[in-house]
Amino acid sequence: MNSSDAPQLLLGLLAVSFAFYTVVNRWNFLRIPSVVIYIVFGAMIGNSDSVTGLNLHSNIVAGLGKFGFLFLMFLSGMEIDTNLLRGRTSTGHRPPANDTSSSEQSPLRQGILLFFGTTFLAIIFSLIVTHFDSNVKAWMLTLILSTSSLGIIVPVLKEVNMTGTRYGQTLLIAALLADMVTLLSVSVGATLALDPSPAQLMWIGAFIVPIGAAYLLLKQASKQKMLRHYVPHEPIDQVRGILAFLALCSLIAGLTGTEPILGSFLAGLVIASLNFAGKERLKDHAEAIGYGFIIPIFFITVGLHFDAHHFFGSRSSWLWVPFLLLASYVVKVLPSLWMAGKMPSRKAIAGGVLLSSRLSLVIAASSIGLRIGAITPTIADSLLVVAVATCFISPVVFMWLL
Numbered sequence: 001m002n003s004s005d006a007p008q009l010l011l012g013l014l015a016v017s018f019a020f021y022t023v024v025n026r027w028n029f030l031r032i033p034s035v036v037i038y039i040v041f042g043a044m045i046g047n048s049d050s051v052t053g054l055n056l057h058s059n060i061v062a063g064l065g066k067f068g069f070l071f072l073m074f075l076s077g078m079e080i081d082t083n084l085l086r087g088r089t090s091t092g093h094r095p096p097a098n099d100t101s102s103s104e105q106s107p108l109r110q111g112i113l114l115f116f117g118t119t120f121l122a123i124i125f126s127l128i129v130t131h132f133d134s135n136v137k138a139w140m141l142t143l144i145l146s147t148s149s150l151g152i153i154v155p156v157l158k159e160v161n162m163t164g165t166r167y168g169q170t171l172l173i174a175a176l177l178a179d180m181v182t183l184l185s186v187s188v189g190a191t192l193a194l195d196p197s198p199a200q201l202m203w204i205g206a207f208i209v210p211i212g213a214a215y216l217l218l219k220q221a222s223k224q225k226m227l228r229h230y231v232p233h234e235p236i237d238q239v240r241g242i243l244a245f246l247a248l249c250s251l252i253a254g255l256t257g258t259e260p261i262l263g264s265f266l267a268g269l270v271i272a273s274l275n276f277a278g279k280e281r282l283k284d285h286a287e288a289i290g291y292g293f294i295i296p297i298f299f300i301t302v303g304l305h306f307d308a309h310h311f312f313g314s315r316s317s318w319l320w321v322p323f324l325l326l327a328s329y330v331v332k333v334l335p336s337l338w339m340a341g342k343m344p345s346r347k348a349i350a351g352g353v354l355l356s357s358r359l360s361l362v363i364a365a366s367s368i369g370l371r372i373g374a375i376t377p378t379i380a381d382s383l384l385v386v387a388v389a390t391c392f393i394s395p396v397v398f399m400w401l402l
Contacts, residue, residue, distance in 0.1 A: 010060050014293075017041050017300055035151070035359055036388050038296045042303020061301065068298030069367070070264040071290045072360060073183065074246045077268020078283055079150050080180055081172070107166050110339070111173025114355070115146075117335025118178065122146045125327040129320075133376060139189060140374035143182045144365045144383060145324075145331055148175040149391060152357040156395050160402065167343070171351050179361055180269075186365050187262030193372045195257060203256040207263070210252055214245070215270045238282045239289070242271060259368070302363055302384070311381045320382040328390055332356040350401035357394040362387040 020041045021034060122145035126138040153175050154163070162168035188204060246267045253263030271282075311317045329352075336352030337345075366383045369375040375383075 010064070010297075013045070013061065013297075013300060017296060021296075034291070034296075035299055036391060038299035039303040039306070039363075039384070039388065042300035043306045043308060044303070045300075046304035046306065047308040061297065064294065064297045065301035066298075068290075068294040068296070068301075069364060070246065070250055070260060071294045072298060072364065073261045073264040074242075074268040075287060075290050075295075076150075076179060076183065076361070077265040077270075078272045078286065079154075080176055080269050080272050107169035107173055110166075110170040111177060113338070114170070114174040114335050115177040115181070117338075118174075118331045118355075119146050121331040121334060122327075125331065129323075129379070133379070135373075135376050136379055137193075137369070137374040140186070140365070140369045141379070143185050143189070144362055144369065144375075145327055146178050147182045147358055147361045147365065148178045148332070148355050149357040149359040149361065150175050150179055151360060152391055152395060153354055156354060156357075156398060160399070167347070167351065170339075171355060174355055178355075182361060182365065183265050184262065186368055187259040187265070190368050190372050190374075191258050191262075193374060200257055204258050207253055207256040207258045208266075211249060211263070211266050211270065214249075215273065218270065218274055235278070235281060235285055238278065239285050242267075242282065242286060245271070261364070261368070299363070302367070306381060306384060307377075310377075311385075314378060317378050317382055320379060321385050324379075324382055324386045325389060328358060328386055329353065329356045346401045350398045353394050353401065354398040357390050358387045359391045 017038060021037045024037050119142065122142045123138070125145060126136075126141040129141055130136050130138045150172075153171060157163045157168045157171065163172065191204060192200060246264055249263035249267035250260040251263070253260045271279075332355040333349055333352030336348050336355070339348040339351065362383055366375065366380045370377060370380045
């Protein structure tokens with residue numbers, strides 16, 4: 001297939017992937033996340049002998065996949081609820097005083113302790129991996145093992161009406177910290193891994209300055225009547241505005257030698273930190289564009305790069321999967337046990353199991369780690385399988401333990 005056929009290839013992938021998603025999504029008894037469906041579809045196409053003649057890695061597919069990656073990081077930034085980091089609920093109020101579902105300590109303090117406990121255990125498991133495979137960088141694997149999946153944790157907590165409780169707030173804060181710290185650390189670490197010079201550190205600092213200035217300007221614009229006139233109010237204009245802001249932040253990051261995903265994540269974080277009319281509606285529109293079109297292409301490309309023949313034929317891959325799966329749960333469940341003195345043990349363990357859910361961020365961090373040589377292809381494929389497994393196992397076990 002030549003380059004002129006690339007648009008037809010993209011359209012075909014979109015049409016067939018949507019049909020595949022629609023059929024599989026009707027299997028309610030499996031409750032398969034859409035991300036997993038698109039990854040599986042990409043893996044099936046990429047490893048099928050009947051499509052070996054197609055240029056599945058064409059520039060247009062790869063380009064949209066990279067943009068989908070940036071948009072995923074942007075939406076991850078928008079998921080950060082700054083109210084939780086101030087010790088408040090997502091509505092901006094303190095958790096109910098009569099909520100005795102967890103300890104007397106604030107959810108913020110509990111979430112921080114859970115996060116540091118997870119990081120400590122992740123370091124231990126990462127050092128074990130590097131002992132057997134010196135090509136793996138401990139810092140990258142530590143960050144990957146420390147992550148959680150807000151895309152799974154938030155819907156599950158909403159389903160059991162726990163998002164406003166101290167228990168739910170603690171889990172959300174622990175997940176928020178894991179995602180935010182991991183994204184920032186992976187982005188900065190990847191940048192310095194490619195160029196560890198002091199000048200690059202200065203460029204990273206210089207990159208933060210215009211982002212901070214943009215935040216202050218937008219914050220003032222939402223308050224001052226004179227500046228509010230220049231803020232877009234129509235939904236279409238707001239969507240154009242956030243896309244332009246995403247592009248600008250990613251472009252500035254790239255020009256300063258910083259990872260573009262750091263720019264896209266901070267762009268989403270800035271939007272999430274602002275208070276303006278129609279914010280939730282704008283978020284819905286952004287998620288519709290992202291998860292409805294752009295982001296699925298990224299996950300399809302992840303599946304396309306998954307070498308099933310090599311993975312299933314490699315003995316080391318099969319050895320790493322159970323170890324990394326065990327590590328994924330141990331680093332989250334053990335720190336949650338300290339809450340057992342303030343609540344039933346089953347509930348404390350359930351929280352750790354739910355925090356063990358991993359998906360989008362693990363895939364994103366693994367992609368970066370593989371690109372900069374911080375992890376091996378075998379470990380990257382094993383982490384992909386582990387991430388998919390946890391998003392199936394964790395919600396089911398959490399519901400059973402409650």
